[in-house]
Amino acid sequence: MNFDHPVISALLPVALLILVGFGAGRFRWVRPEAVKDLSNLVFLVLTQALLFRTMSSVHLERLDMRPVFQYFVVVGVVFFASVYWHGRTPRASVLALGSVFSNTVMIGIPLVGLAFGHEGQVLLLSLIALHALVLLTVATVVIELQLAHQQAQASAQRAPLWRMVAQAIRSTLLHPVPLPILLGLVYAQTGWGLPPVIDKPLQMLGAAFGPIALLLVGVSLAQIPLGHHLKTALKVAAVKTMVHPLLMCTIGWLLGLRGLPLSLMVVVAALPIGANVFLFSQRYALEEDATTGAVALSTALSAISVSLALAFLPH
Numbered sequence: 001m002n003f004d005h006p007v008i009s010a011l012l013p014v015a016l017l018i019l020v021g022f023g024a025g026r027f028r029w030v031r032p033e034a035v036k037d038l039s040n041l042v043f044l045v046l047t048q049a050l051l052f053r054t055m056s057s058v059h060l061e062r063l064d065m066r067p068v069f070q071y072f073v074v075v076g077v078v079f080f081a082s083v084y085w086h087g088r089t090p091r092a093s094v095l096a097l098g099s100v101f102s103n104t105v106m107i108g109i110p111l112v113g114l115a116f117g118h119e120g121q122v123l124l125l126s127l128i129a130l131h132a133l134v135l136l137t138v139a140t141v142v143i144e145l146q147l148a149h150q151q152a153q154a155s156a157q158r159a160p161l162w163r164m165v166a167q168a169i170r171s172t173l174l175h176p177v178p179l180p181i182l183l184g185l186v187y188a189q190t191g192w193g194l195p196p197v198i199d200k201p202l203q204m205l206g207a208a209f210g211p212i213a214l215l216l217v218g219v220s221l222a223q224i225p226l227g228h229h230l231k232t233a234l235k236v237a238a239v240k241t242m243v244h245p246l247l248m249c250t251i252g253w254l255l256g257l258r259g260l261p262l263s264l265m266v267v268v269a270a271l272p273i274g275a276n277v278f279l280f281s282q283r284y285a286l287e288e289d290a291t292t293g294a295v296a297l298s299t300a301l302s303a304i305s306v307s308l309a310l311a312f313l314p315h
Contacts, residue, residue, distance in 0.1 A: 007111065007303055007306050007307050007310065008303075009110065009111075009114065010107045010108075010110050010111035010114070010306075011107060011272070011299060011302060011303055011306075013106075014103070014106060014107055014214060014272070014299055015299055015300070017211055017214035017215055017218065018214050018215075018217050018218040018221065018295075018296055018299065019218060020215060020218060021214065021215035021216060021217060021218020021219045021220075021221070021222075022218035022219070022221050022222045023218070023222075024215065024218070024219055024222075025218060025219035025220065025221065025222030025223050026222040030219045032223050035216065035219055035220060035223070036282070038212070038216055038219075039216060039279060039282045041212075042209060042212055042213050042216065042279060043279045043282070043283055045205065046205050046206065046208055046209040046212065046213075047180075047209060047276070047279065048180045049201075049202045049205035049206045049209075050202075050205070050206035050209045051132060051180040051181050051184060052180040052181075052183060052184040052187075052202065053184065053194070053199065053202040053203060053206050054128070054129070054132075054184065054206070055129070055133065055180070055181050055182075055183075055184025055185045055187075055188060056184040056185075056187050056188050056193075056194055057188055057193075057194075058129040058184070058185060058188045059188060059189075064122075064123055064126050064261075065126075066257075066261075067123060067126075067127075067252075067257060067261035067262075067264070067265055068126055068127050068130060070251070070252050070255050070257055070265065071127060071248070071252075071265045071268070071269075072130075072134055073251065073255070074244070074247050074248045074251050074252070074269070075100045075134075075135065075244075076138075077247065077251070078096075078099055078100050078239065078243065078244050078247060079096050079097070079099065079100045079135075079138070079139075080096070082095060082096035082099045082100075082239060083096045083142065088146075089146060089150075090143045090146045090147055090150070090284060090286055091286045091287050093139055093142045093143045093146060094139075094143070094277070094280060094281045094284060094286045094287045094291060095232070095236050095287055095290065095291070095294075096139075097135065097136075097139040097277050097280060098236045098237075098240060098273050098277045098281075098291055098294050098295075098298075099236055099239040099240050099243075099244065100135060100240070100244060101135050101136075101240075101273060101274045101276060101277045102131070102240075102268050102269065102271040102272070102273070102274060103271050103272050103273065103274040103275070104124065104127065104128050104131050104268060104271065104274065105128065105210065105274075106210040106214075107271055107272065107302075108124060108128070108268055108271055109121065109124065109128075111267070111271075111306070112124045112264065112267070112268075115267070115310055116260065116263070116264060119260060120260060120264050123260070123261060123264055124264060124268065127265075127268065132181060132276065133181045133182075133185070136181070136276065136280070137181070139280065143284060210275070213275035213276075213278065213279060214275055216275075216278070216279075217275055217278050217292055217295050217296065218296075220278070220288070220289075220292040221292050221293065221296055224288075224289040224292060224293070225289075228289070229289045229290040229293055230293060232287070232290040232293075232294075233289075233290045233291075233292075233293030233294040233296075233297055234293075234294075234297055236273070236290065236291075236294040236298075237272075237273070237293075237294045237297035237298035237301050238301065240272070240273050240294070240298050240301075241270055241271075241272065241298050241301040241302045241304070241305040242301070242305055244269045244270070245266050245267075245269040245270035245305055245309055247269075248265055248266045248269040249262070249266045249309075249313075252265055252266070262313070263309070263313040266309045266313055267306060267309045267310065267313070270302060270305035270306045270308075270309045271302055271306065272295065272298035272299040272301070272302040273291075273294055273295045273298045273299075274295075275295060277291055277294075277295065278291050278292055278295050
């Protein structure tokens with residue numbers, strides 16, 4: 001086996017981290033009751049540091065927006081089609097997020113660097129700057145609206161639409177994902193930069209996010225009866241790694257995208273599901289088992305989808 005191949009060198013560390021976490025869960029080195037606390041640590045501490053630090057250096061005027069805009073057009077199509085397909089409930093929105101959220105950092109950055117070089121990495125970083133901001137914020141807004149609607153239906157007196165929207169917006173703005181993204185983006189526009197005494201701890205916390213999140217995926221995988229959720233997990237993983245990149249290639253071509261931008265966006269769409277989706281499902285306590293399985297299955301399937309994208313598209 002050629003371990004220097006871009007796909008193998010990018011995916012193998014992720015698979016190994018999930019496998020190590022699976023072993024830790026199987027041997028009960030991490031007990032089931034501790035998983036929620038570790039998930040809170042990752043979601044409420046490490047994720048905050050990673051998102052704020054990433055967005056604190058983003059200058060929107062420097063981003064190459066056309067390929068990024070077309071990427072999100074396709075993401076929107078897949079996301080809302082998946083929400084409808086899975087039943088238009090908060091559960092459906094979590095599964096839909098899994099169908100579009102790529103592991104752009106831990107897998108995407110090294111893979112693109114090896115396959116496309118510096119020019120590809122610059123374009124990828126432009127996408128990463130908005131990736132979490134757009135996807136997690138949209139998913140949060142949709143879920144909060146759905147939850148508000150469910151609460152209104154459950155109550156004796158149905159709340160007005162404007163009140164449900166206001167409640168959803170409030171919950172979204174105070175949510176631990178969009179909040180550090182928006183704060184970091186606002187701070188970036190000041191041009192002050194982060195002092196080293198603040199930047200270094202944020203960097204260390206952010207660097208710990210990927211490995212710990214993937215270990216948690218493995219731990220959770222060892223503690224769930226995947227057989228009961230295998231069908232749903234396989235559907236989400238297949239849409240993410242097969243349908244998503246195919247639509248990205250087709251719609252991108254129809255919208256006039258060519259060359260490196262088209263190839264890069266298709267490869268990013270073919271990447272496995274990011275661990276953020278697993279944490280997102282735990283945050284709302286929705287489809288945790290199916291999402292955990294989908295992250296693991298998409299990692300295996302992406303070896304095929306990414307290889308096909310690299311083989312048939314110019315790079």
